[in-house]
Amino acid sequence: MGVLNQTHYLQSLGRIDKILGSSSDLHKVIRKIYKEISKFLDTSNFSIAIYHREEKTLSFLIYTIDGKEMHVDSIKLSKGLPEYVIGVKKTVRIDKDTRKFCKKFGLKTIDKNAKSWLGVPIIYRNNVEGIITIQDYKNANAYTAEDESFLLCIASKIGVVVTETRLIEEEMKRTKELSMLNQIAHGLTMNLGIDTIYESTTKSITHYFKNLNVSVFIIEGEEIILKKLTGGFKTEIPRALRVKSGEGIVGTVAKKGKMIVANDVTKNSDYLVYGQTSTKSEIAIPLKISKETIGVLNIECDELNAFNANSVMIFELIADQLSIAYHNYQLYNKVKSLSLIDDLTKAANRRHFHLMLDNELKKARGYSRLLSLAMVNIDDFKHFNDKHGRIQGNKVLIHIAQVLKKNIRETDFVARYEGGKFVIIFPETGNPVAVKVLGRICRVIETESLYIKGIGKRNPTVSIGIATYPINAETADELIENTDKALQKAKQMGKNR
Incomplete structure (x- = not known):
């Protein structure tokens, strides 16, 4: 640790440039960069994470505690040091006592008091794309201005790669979503059997979006009846489930005709458990013909914060398509019925x-x-x-x-x-x-x-x-x-x- 030799500093950045251009696999690239940083800094307690603005979460590409690499998928930001760095968009270096710093700025303290802490935002075009953190639990003044400058330079390079990766992933995701919507639309136009429509729609969603349970409910009189359930994760919801109007998330949506997005079902007062399920997030979208609610498209996930603005928009489009298909099915049956019924006596013709x-x-x-x-x-x-x-x-x-x-x-x-x-x-x-x-x-x-x-x-x-x-x-x-x-x-x- 300490002052970096200028020659070593430039050589390391040169090697990192080569690493960044060597692969499109972000995890592989970050792992190599981590090894390069480890040549100059003690990375026993170190992390590089991607920041997700909509969900306000960090997903870790590398995370070590006491020299051991930990497998942490993502965490929700909760007014701690990482969130502070992301908010100010500046490097934060604490030389003596992290708890005093946190108390001063009203931040949530970390469980173990670090003597030194350094947080560097990964920024590209003024947008925070992630954060690099490193901490020392034994030594005060563990990091120098040169260390800070070194990590800041690396962070700016990582920012470009992260942004490029995001754009590629978003493009692939859009292509995937369009493919799914086209597949669903094709299925809806090809089939007039409503049960086939329910099955093809729910299966398409669970095929493109993993870890989802997708169900279609239709309102019949005073009850909302489960017509189809396709599961992406284990559940024991009764297949003949009937929900009362205003009961649970599905019943509330059916009654009020308004969508509910619950990214943490434990915090939603309408949520009810039917059978045994590991549901953590749920979205329920009304199926409507004109202004009349005729059913509910319900989607559950076994992960928290599963639904962002983009996925909500996709599911709303699917719900609209499903509503139109159901309306067409009703019209088809009505026309079919009229062609088989005697107008005068209402007996069969x-x-x-x-x-x-x-x-x-x-x-x-x-x-x-x-x-x-x-x-x-x-x-x-x-x-x-x-x-x-x-x-x-x-x-x-x-x-x-x-x-x-x-x-x-x-x-x-x-x-x-x-x-x-x-x-x-x-x-x-x-x-x-x-x-x-x-x-x-x-x-x-x-x-x-x-x-x-x-x-x-x-x-x-x-x-x-x-x-x-x-x-x-x-x-x-x-x-x-x-x-x-x-x-x-x-x-x-x-x-x-």
Whole structure:
């Protein structure tokens, strides 16, 4: 330690210049610089750290205590000597007692009182990029002005490399983020299945951002229901989790429609633990259609201070994309539903009936099961329409459709076929059981009066034909044809049967 020989000083800086140009690996470069500094100074208690402005943290490239290299990832600044050096942007050299210095400036004292301490900011274009610290616990006045000048010169050189490394990392990160956003956007446009959308989105996030648990919640009534959870770290959150509005971070975001960023969940009053988890940071972003909150994109990390302004912006973009995808899914289902529903009676329409019949026949063939089909026709419906008009006739159609839907089993399917005809599919059902259900329907229709203004009470009746696969038919067309024949026979026999 002490005064550096001018020749040695210049030779060392020359070697450091070569080191800086020898590799793009910052950790490798810093380790070589540390060895060079160790030739002239006692680096038993020494550190070189990068300063992260947004998070106000230091991440260490080299950190030694009593000659032993320690593995310390990062620390949060807390009004200590390093933060003071970063704040004043000047070298700070303490020659006698660090605790007295800290007390004088209202700084947090270090655990072990150093006799000498030297802190040198790593600065590039007036921005602090990091800090070099060295301390001696035995000797006062351990560092000279020449030592300070030597480290300051090295710090300025490191500042250039750190800035270049940051720019390269930021560019790589931006490229990575754009790739992820493009992948998510592609997945959202390719898939209309909402479960597939949830899965592809959450998997893409956990692929590009490590140590994250990503979940999608959708609001259904008074509850916010977990639809998908993709984990990047161990957790035991219930897969069938239901959250009440206003409960926990997710429930609060769902209720208020505003994002919550908790870089330390222990300091957030809304945070609740569901199951066993090592979550330390959490961000919850509302999924919105116009101004209505329809769900929450929730992201958790097992590290403190996991989310900065850039990552928050990225996750907001993903939440917007997910909201649009969900809205498109709703619109698609609405259009699909409208194309399969009879406008007047709100029963399934003929197109929907044919799709269902084909599907149920495939199941019946595959599992060697019975399938019955009934055709229900309103007796004298054409005569009623001709006499009272279509508007009154529509009321009869709506009434019959409601009775049919109320009185079939959950597994059965009813649709309007044409005019005054309806069809009912009875999956895995033979003729005797289907006839029993239809008999009950006939009685209900016959006994439930329909009041029509200007006409009065009416008690419409229906005639029904039935056929069963594979007893009466092998194909869908044959089944429909034979059911219609059975219907015509019922009408010939006097209707209402």
